[in-house]
Amino acid sequence: MANMKLYSRNDRIFVIVNMVLIGIFTISTLYPFIYIASLSFSSGFEARAGNVILTPIETTLEAYKYILSERMFWVSYGNTFIYTIGGTIMSLLFLIPGAYALSRPQIYGRRFWNLLVAFTMWFNAGLIPFFLNMRDLGLLDSYFGIIIGFAVNGFNLILLRNFFEGVPSSFEEAARMDGANDFQVLVKVYMPLAKPAIATVALFCIVSRWNGFFWAMVLLQDEDKIPLQVFLRHTIVTLSDDQQFTATLVNASYSVETVSAAIIVCSIVPVLIIYPFIQKYFEKGILLGGVKE
């Protein structure tokens, strides 16, 4: 775009107003996170009194001390790692070969197989039948159930398939002439070529696994298996109603608010760590998978 100096007066006003508006929107996005972070480092008393606005007041680590001494925090944090890593690996084990096979023009019934995938994106049996099915399969209250039960997802499958379809078929043919079988073609040629698409899908899986709470809440009864998000909900929703907990707070330097805020911070940090990677790939990924020519 042209240099600002070349702009007319009206254009300059327009550009500046626009920048201010975007700035406001950006700050309003960022502010709640800052607010929560400040809250988590403030004393319970100041937090309860509603004195925390921007920066921590009476800075203290008490809320974190409380959280980090909770056994359930560590258990659920560990579980989230198990679900995230296990679930992502499981997803890729299904998605990569599946998407590759769907992208091959030579398979019989290709339209049918693709329709089988697409239909699941249009029609969903719903919560109850899915839940009953998981129960019938004996996958309630199990790590494996959570990991396998959400392994395949139509959007990710089609995103990867579209990428594989975009690779010129001469790569497959060249590798075949060189003596590679289908698995070797996939592993030695197509997977390296599809690295950005695979990274995108892996990041989508990681984020949705890390954040997933609903099905974990429904399918897991055993407290020792719940992920962080379920524990977090538990804390936020139930602590404020928990008379016993509230009673212990009278003189404590932490409060429901600061404790909740501290868990939120602990749970966001891993997302923030991988966020730069996510950002690198997801724009491409959205456009790759959303609309197919």
Next chain:
Amino acid sequence: MSGVKLESIVKAYGAVQVVHGIDLEVKEKEFVVLVGPSGCGKSTTLRMVAGLEEISDGTLTIDGKVVNRIAPKDRDVAMVFQNYALYPHLDVAENIAFGLRIRKESKENIEKAIKDVAGILGLENYLERRPADLSGGQRQRVAMGRAIVRRPKVFLFDEPLSNLDAKLRTQMRAEIKRLHQRLGVTSIYVTHDQVEAMTLADRIVVMNDGRIEQVGSPMELFLNPVNAFVAGFLGAPPMNQIQAVISGGDAAPIAEFAGQQFTLPPLPGLQNAVGRKVIVGIRPEYATPQTKAVEGSVSCTLELVETLGSEALLHTTIGGEPFVIRTETLGNMDQLNAVNGFTADPALVKVFDAETGVALSGQLRVA
């Protein structure tokens, strides 16, 4: 005898047949070029030889063995692709070695093979580069390296030069020819470019519409095309083809077009054939420009002179139909601009039946 033999090879997609029973024998060490317009089935034929397309019908023999149902990797053939299909995540050395690694060759053998191939193709200094960092010509060389490293019985080339600019194409063409002379491997080469076909081939196979029109050495095809299609396809600029009617002549038949008469060679079928419709084919090189009417000359209207340096193309029309003459300039532009007719040696003129396009027999000597 590591030749390739195609017997009544057919390719059909469902009920649609695209290759209609091809018979061709490629002899050991021979360089055969399949040439034809796009969609003529030449690439499909090549891909059937490679094993990348199923053969619908017929028998394909490589080195005396029927390979119809044998996977590409077990046919002992190698292919150079139009877009090279170099693996972007591997460096040059690993691209060349890919096939050997898949086949679990020993490390020492692979090392040695890479070295040999790099030496042959002048790639020694590029072995650690990725394809993205190579020029078009270098990529082309790597693609060939990947093919020759396995020492296959047959090389297949699928329009390997069409992604290069004109200058590089000429250079690589010569290189392919040299490579073939050096390695002497049976080669089948597909192109739509008749110049590549003429320069590279031991024998050319002209294809059209899923069928072979003619097979022969470049000069054979150039001088004695069996029909108007082959005549029009080979040679640049292509042969002039004039619709004409036989109007008499017992000893030497006369053709009439645009109100002019032209003496044809005494070919069978032209005697006492007044009224027969024919196509008179005159190569641009074999028409001698004239600036005034002479014995046997045909008059034409000069529209444009394209000077190519030592040569010039005279774009003329005869009765509205285009006619191109190729001649030497010798720096005499005034004379070129004054051209209003041409003569042609009847011995160098071809005549085709207007209905079928088939050449009336009469062989020209192959120079």
Next chain:
Amino acid sequence: MSDAVTPKPAVTPYVNKRPVSQRIVDHLKREWQIYLMLAPTVIWLLLFLYKPMYGLQIAFKDYSIFRGVAASPWIGFEHFETLFASEQFLRALKNTIYISMMSLIIGFPVPILLALMFNEILNQTFKKTAQTIVYLPHFISSVIIAGIVITAFSPSAGIVNTILSWLDVDPIYFLTKPEWFRPIFIGTTIWQEAGFQSIVFIAAISGVSPTLYESAVVDGASRWQMMWKITVPSIMPTIIIMLIIRIGNMLEVSFEMIILLYQPATYETADVVNTFIYRQGLQSGQYDFAAAAGLFNAVIAFVLVMTANSISKRYSRTSLW
């Protein structure tokens, strides 16, 4: 030049002489590895997504856990009759439509405006930073977003009531007030998703040919005029497709967020079909009844999606999937 071409023998349709069974065997011999790669995904789909569709029949059955899906007796449309006689369900249906309509009307233009505004920012560092920040909430779990909302709107300590107290307004317990639920919910989802949804439009804008702007500059157009006369018309196809997709997915109210934010006091305005199903089915164990509500929801959603897909196909010759 000659028009005469070698006459072609009449082309007869090709008939493959190898028997079909033999051809299938050949095919499998050659391509079995591909099918082996496809198998796990297909089996997964059948086991986890198609088998529940078979299980949907409990919507027409008197389902009992002990008998199982197949052996439970058929009762026809009884559950549906109960459903449409149920005030709670009708309320949930009404809320679903209301919330999704409002989300669409208010929420759809925001990402477009954001994209247009981002496009007008000249300072690349500022632009990148702002984009990075506004995309972020999409990647944060709804539990955390709900946690932030609950904390921010809390009557005692929340920032919102703190600000209100400066204005001498008495603290409002927002999340227990039915009239406040929808604004808070819709506002939250827009806040969370608008930035992310703008990506598609930003991509569309970046595809507009720069020569259009250059010729407009030569013609003396202002930035404001260029935005409305060039950018907006150029991305109109994208806008329309995204609108169609949104309408197709309208019933997908993010019920996870509602579950986190609502409470019995706000059911009146907050309860949607999916939260109704969740309570009836998963919390109260009325599986068959809840499945009937789910089936109703799924069929409507299916019709909406298919209609949207076919319209967009006709409109853009681009299929969405």
